[in-house]
Amino acid sequence: KAGVTQTPRYLIKTRGQQVTLSCSPISGHRSVSWYQQTPGQGLQFLFEYFSETQRNKGNFPGRFSGRQFSNSRSEMNVSTLELGDSALYLCASSFLGDGIQYFGAGTRLSVL
C-alpha cells in the first residue's frame, strides 16, 4: 500500500511569490492535515480537511490556505511568501481523522 506522497520535495521561491504544495493521502484515507516544521517552533498544525471540508484550522495567517478534492488529494497554498515561511511542510493522512496519522516525507520550502 503506497504511503503519503508529497510533491514537490524541494522548492525555492522569492519573497512575494506564491506557492502550491500537493499531498496524496494513503488510499482510503479521508482526512488530510498539514503541518509546518521549523527549528524554532517545531511542528505546528496548519489545518485539516475531511471530505473536502476544512474541519480545523491552526493559528496561521490567511496567506495560508488549502483545499481537498473529491479523491481526498489536498493542496496547500501560501500567498505573498515571507522569509519566515521557509520550513518543512508536512502532510499527514488518517482514515477518519481520529487516531493514527501517517506522514509524508514533506516539502522543503526555501524563501529567498
Place this chain on the structure above:
Amino acid sequence: EDQVTQSPEALRLQEGESSSLNCSYTVSGLRGLFWYRQDPGKGPEFLFTLYSAGEEKEKERLKATLTKKESFLHITAPKPEDSATYLCAVQAGETSGSRLTFGEGTQLTVNP
C-alpha cells in the same frame, strides 16, 4: 491550550546503555498520545499510540508508557540505528478532529 513538553532536548548514549525519554502534557480531554520517530530529511514515522493511563506498548527495543500527566519512551539496549529525533504528540478535545499538538522532540544519538 494544549501543551506538550519533552525532555531532555538531546540525549547521547553508548550502544547498549538503556534510558528513558519524557513527555509531559497538559490537555483538556486527552483522546490519544502518540510517539513518532523522525530521521533527518524525512517525515515523522509512527511508533505508538496510548489512550489511557496505565497503558503500555512495546516494539523491539522501545516501550511506551502513559500516566495521567506524562508518558515515557524507554529504550532498552539501544543500537546506533535508533539514533533519531523522537516526537511526542497529543490529540485532545471533542472538536479538534485529527489535530496533533507536538512537543519539541528529543534528539537521540547512540554511539557504537
